[in-house]
Amino acid sequence: MTGAATEWVPTGVDEEVPSAARVYDYLLGGGHNFSGDRVLAENLLKVLPARDMARLNRQYLDRVVRFLISEGVTQFLDLGSGIPTVGNVHEVAQKVNPDARVVYVDNESVAVAHSELMLRDNPNAAAILADMREPETIFSHRHVRRLLDFSQPLGLLMVGVVQFVPDADDPWAMAEQYRDALASGSYLALSAFTWDNAPEGMRAAIEVFKKSRDPIFPRTHAELMRMFGDFDLVEPGLVYTPLWRPERQGEALDASRSNLYAGVAIKP
Template sequence: MTDATAEWVPTGIDEEVPSAARVYDYLLGGGHNFSADRVLAEELVKVMPAREMARMNRQYLHRAVRFLVSEGITQFLDLGSGIPTVGNVHEVAQRLDPAARVVYVDNESVAVAHSEMILRGNSAAAAIAADMREPETILGNARVSELIDFSRPVGLLMVAVTQFIADEDDPWTMARRYQTALAPGSYMALSAFTWDNAPDAMRAAIEVFANSRDPLHPRTRDQILRLFGDFTLVEPGLVYTPEWRPERPDDSAETPQSNLYAGVAIKN
């Protein structure tokens, strides 16, 4: 192991158990993953267009962040942020507004270690190790309090993460707790795996993820809509990832390959 590698491999990590964050990193062409993650990713590619889905979801995230900055959002709380790859939230936001502040939250140790490494010297961005299923812990975190002023509008990001929260952990109540903490004028951007587009492929994907640290829980459109609570969806509403404000008309032609719904909503 090289010194550079050692920086992003925390002590005691079990490299034999795949994680969703590292699988996603591999699908996006990143290098912060292990053999077990790559094996799972290649199994996933056999049952659905996972690389295309990952790319379309990442592009949606970029468009959503640019939209939020255009709406005056200068602070972001990115829950389940995963392993940073090219075009991270802070890079997109701070390119448009150098004063933008970002807090990344993840419970995957490699994701946090790599985030901390790339954020060195950036006083307006931070990464914390926490489970998004524990809102009080995150909302009360000292680093979050330093960077996020909850009396002003916030961009809350839950991008491709709620499908890893089981129904029994009640992601709807969890989302509502974060929403309650936000000031009017805040936005929530969310994408999530769905059954609706390709149910057979999604069943196969569930089997692929069954032995990972992050079992998969896709949901219907109505179940995903509930995650927005009483926030009001902006146009075009809840759609497949390539359909959310595509930069080119041809981009939405990729919809058949998407198994994630995406939307952005505002707190009135």
């Protein structure tokens, strides 16, 4: 980052310590990252096809949002939303339904600062600085109360984020708290790193991420299925990101390079 681009960087940000949000931004071709993020990303690329993983995950998010809009969902809570880049949830949703409402949540101050700048003229979207592991704090936030109605169906997005929650923090109990807060007809969309496709590469990635503020905890298909609780998975179930309702011929060929499972479920 250079010159004016860094003037607004929040006070107290340690630019030398990489963050997952800024690494993801770099992998997607964004410019809101620091040298430490780029070094970590390049090390990650030595052990996993990380650019493909990021691209395929972003494409999955786009398809999910459009699917949920087509199902009548008009409000979204995006946990671990990261740094704004092309194809954000509000851009995709409001292109189809200008009245769609979105709240972004991230615990990375750079990500939230960027989001606030992007959304300052958008009355139907907001970003908050919070940790997804504290659902009650998020539910009580003024922007959440202003924009989201939990008595109506809602799209809860946990896309590319639960791998940053360690077992010790019980991500399954966390997911249950969110599911319990949703109205019938709401959807949970999830994607997360898995061991199942490239276990050796993922073990190496764990070591790479130990040098960041966001260590990773990949999980098996069975462990991620538990996140959905008693929600009903929509077709095709929990699959690698490019296999979730692909729209172009040949997309499924990318499955071997995904290394993230993805699925969407509805609350009965």
